Amino acid sequence: MGRKKQDIKVKVVCDAREKAKIANGVPARKNLILDIYNSTPDKSVLTSEWLEREIDQRLSPEKYMTEKKGQTFFEAFDEFLNKHKLSDVRKNNFRSVFRTLQRYEIYESRINYKSFELSFGTVTAETLREIEDFLKNEHVYFKEYPDIYDLMPEARTPQKRGQNTVHDILTKIRTLFLWAVNEGKTSNNPFKNYSIGECVYGTPFYITIAERNQIYSTDLSHRPQLAVQRDIFVFQCMIGCRVGDFYKMTLSNIINEAVEYIPRKTKDGHPVTVRVPLNDTANGILQRYEKSRGKDSRLFPFTSEQKYNESIKEIFRLCGIDRIVTVINPTTREEEKRPVCEIASSHLARRCFVGNLYKQVKDPNLVGALSGHKEGSKAFARYRDIDEDMKEELVRMLE
Template identity: 50%
Template sequence: MATITRSLSSKVNANGEAEIMLRLSVSRELRLRLKSGIFVEATRFRDGKIIMPRADRKTLAKLQIINDNLISLESRLISLCVSTPQKSLSKEFFEDAILRHHHPELFEAALKKMSFFDVFNEFLDKHLDGAPLSGHYKVLARLLRRFELYRQKTTRTKFTLILNDFDSAEIERFKEFVVNEPKIYDKYPSIYKTASDVVETARKPRRPEKRGENSVIGILKRLRAFFNWCVRRGYLDRTPFATFTGIGSEKYGTPYYITIEERDLIADFDLSDKPALEVQRDIFVFQCLIGCRVSDLLEMTSGSIINGAIEYIPNKTKNERPGVVRVPLNTRARQLVEKYSAKGAEKLFPFISAQKYNEAIKKIFTLCEITRMVTVRNPKTGEEEKRPINEIASSHVARRTFIGNLYKKVKDPSLVGALSGHKEGSKAFARYREIDEDMKKELVSLLD
């Protein structure tokens, strides 16, 4: 977590005031000394705090404004540390943020010259900057562009998306577009032949598939994240989602995962004749042992291991509730790390793309003959159906395996949540564990 300490410059201006200096510590590698642009009389500053007079109300009011401004600036800088990829943080970045804080009018003038997609591309470049989830937002950008073209067709105007005009009614229209896009494609195919200048892609236009309810909700949540970023950046005073209540909540079927015995069967299966698949198997087993999401696994390096435990801030929630998840490594996990550390790679494991990783997991399950039937919820129809687990296995099974098996052992969501990154009382936690038959028998036995 970034921290800020205050000091006072030794230089005094013509008004007898000195500038408050900020020491911003983002990480071990990034520590900066910044000019706050906020001045105070030296006699009113001691041990990093502004000293308030008791009797002089005029001076008190002036100092209170200075103090509030200082707290607001520090809060903004800390927020940027959390919401911006660390490789994008620099002294120039924070100096620009301080300038924008003190002179929003200059910022607003520049914003008027920016289109909706100029802002969205800045969001992609500065906020996500190649992060594991950036691909989902590029899909959103192309979707918004198609929506804009659709609105032009249906209104017969030169309609353009405007950041400040995007209200709850526009969100509702966008949601309807997302739900009905397959039909819209049939009615307005020319929209999909128009080359998009928003996010370059080599993909040829094709008929969109029907989206399930959870998929639509995910798209709206990503759009909400974009508008929340706009508020933090000062582009908007308020997000249009503040008055929109139509996002809904995802629905999931009964969670399925593999047992510890199945996990060990996979871990010990001889794949020496398939070295590429063996690597992906090792990564999957390691993921089963630490319970992280694949987006977090992608970014782990040897530096992520501190005092025998893996430490990371989950990508999915770092903008809402950034907190460090620390998972001690057991013997098997340490052995897997050591197996690949000798190869000198920057990443913890030689990871391939998430899609190919999921394909490899399915092959591994099939080779290990883990093919039992499980009940799942069809994401498009919402109906439950039976599927062999090897056909639907993915990286997220590893996370569920970690959480589900731990919960069977300790039956305490707070303890398990501390290792999985779920906050106390999280509704999402229920998606990762189930009350299985053994636990039901154990509960009933209490009545004997």
């Protein structure tokens, strides 16, 4: 006689809230599926897998949110260039630093065989020392890793940088970090534990008024294009502005027989209008090019700054301005003796203006008002040592 089979029933205990949740969940899920169905114009995509994913996406949207990536170092650098008040020249200089740091990033990845990215939060004083080494030796690394430069379409063949140039680049990187800290992009300032060395400059040399007049009076009719650049150089000697400001000048800058302009170096901070009266020589040069001016009304037929500097060296050579001057080699930082015609440039026109004025009036504030130098300018302070005659004259005052 077999045993009677017994059914065992298990009673599931569930509180009222859980029962209500289950009861309400079924119609809610039906409504959700209907909503998905009605909002899908292309019914051909309706599969069980697709529907399951759509339901999950509606119920747990946080799982499908694209993770927002933080701003990269170079994206922030771009923002700095677009938002920070910079003159065109300074913006181009920062662009050059931008590309240099891109090459440094590729270089680090290349030598360490792993991906490397600059970040405001992770750059340390040690990183800055490595960047400094890269800046000093990039011309060597270019030969060792030429493939780096194949990845950079704008990269030029790097030349050996002098210490002053390296310090200038590091100063620009520091400016970028200070901006990032002020903007709340980082609290990291690696420059707190890193010191940028001082730039070393020699006593500025300048051409005398007699040498300037010799340049202006030399017959260059056999080199007509060079004669034009000579006139431009002499005019710059008469007004003493930086070449960047000079090249932007038009007839609108000539006001009541004087040149008026706002130096680009003051535009970013406290704009100052500089007014320099024109003497007879300067007015004569202006009138000579009156008929040849184009629609843009630029004062003169300017070439590129590079060609202008090359022309100045050739002009000095042809005019016999070849005396020996003492300069600081930017790479070795040692003194050198060089013929002035080998190192002449557009900046020598500014030095001619400032040096000869300072020799005459010995008042830095008055000269600064004509040259656009800021009060207390380090660059202007170097002119205090420029003339032996001035020193002798001052000493004689003690007799």
